[in-house]
Amino acid sequence: MESIHFQILNEEVQIGQSKIGGLPHLRREEEYPTNERGFFEFVAQLNFEELNVESEIIPKKGILSLFIGAISQNEYECIFYPEPPDDLEKKEVSSNTPFLGDTDFTQTKSGKFERSNEKNNYNDLFLISESWSYKDPVYLKIMGFGELETNILFDYKNNYKVDFFGRNSGVCKVEDLIKSKEECFQLGKLSWEEWKDKIIQFDRDKKYHEEKYQELICLLSIPTNYEIGMVWGDMGRVEFFIMKEDLIAKRFDKMIVKYAPD
Structure with missing residues (x-):
């Protein structure tokens, strides 16, 4: 476009x-x-x-x-x-x-x-x-994952980018992201388990989001x-x-x- x-x-x-x-x-x-x-x-x-x-x-x-x-x-x-x-x-x-x-x-x-x-x-x-x-947190918010927008900036060519207090701390796969509780999780309205479930749900529908993201x-x-x-x-x-x-x-x-x- x-x-x-x-x-x-x-x-x-x-x-x-x-x-x-x-x-x-x-x-x-x-x-x-x-x-x-x-x-x-x-x-x-x-x-x-x-x-x-x-x-x-x-x-x-x-x-x-x-x-x-x-x-x-x-x-x-x-x-x-x-x-x-x-x-x-x-x-x-x-x-x-x-x-x-x-x-x-x-x-x-x-x-x-x-x-x-x-x-x-x-x-x-x-x-x-x-x-x-950043289009990424906007997309997350529109798709109902607003709780993740300050935690993850995703890039489909590079799997997941982790954003920690504005610093791009590298690229990791979703399983690494879940393990890296100390580095990636920011306390907020969600508990750790709720936040982890959000990531897993998002990753489960990854192909759908890959296509939908292009429509933002x-x-x-x-x-x-x-x-x-x-x-x-x-x-x-x-x-x-x-x-x-x-x-x-x-x-x-x-x-x-x-x-x-x-």
Whole structure:
């Protein structure tokens, strides 16, 4: 699957156009997304008809707006209009509503999309791309193995990679992983026996996961852009993942958002 690249330009954006940052364009009666803790940050708006991506899995039309909360908790909200509405308008959040994200909130400018032919430009926005972060823990979480995501990063060419507090401590087979309790197991909600059973269950269905893993798509990878004021860490990115079947069915509520460090 070939990644589609877009430059982000600090230019005026018309209502309903694809963009990152600034204020979202929502229907007149639509409320800006909030929860009991505060408001979500608007990060991107995709007008699929305008983007005109030649792919059987990307919608041909419709507008998708994406908002994030605390990325450490994979918090996001999305609003999808299958048909572009004719009553879109800029929506602001109430001034007395707190921000529920991980850091302080700073209002960004709008950044306009423009197709790019520079496939190696890290500053571009990527659509249906390879991820710059780890796909592995995202896949584990989507498939119901969230308890393992901080313990194992798997790679089907190299069996299992063990991740221990962010350090890649080598490659081992599942039987070695089970034996290496001291090195690999992190105390959490699962007991040691429950954690071991999760690994065995995952390994039992390994062939299924090998095939299913290929269907995990990074739908959108948004770069840091100092010109419009959208900054993730230093030069990091925010990425939205979705399974192929959910993308085809336009089930954007099934995504996972992840921070990709530089």
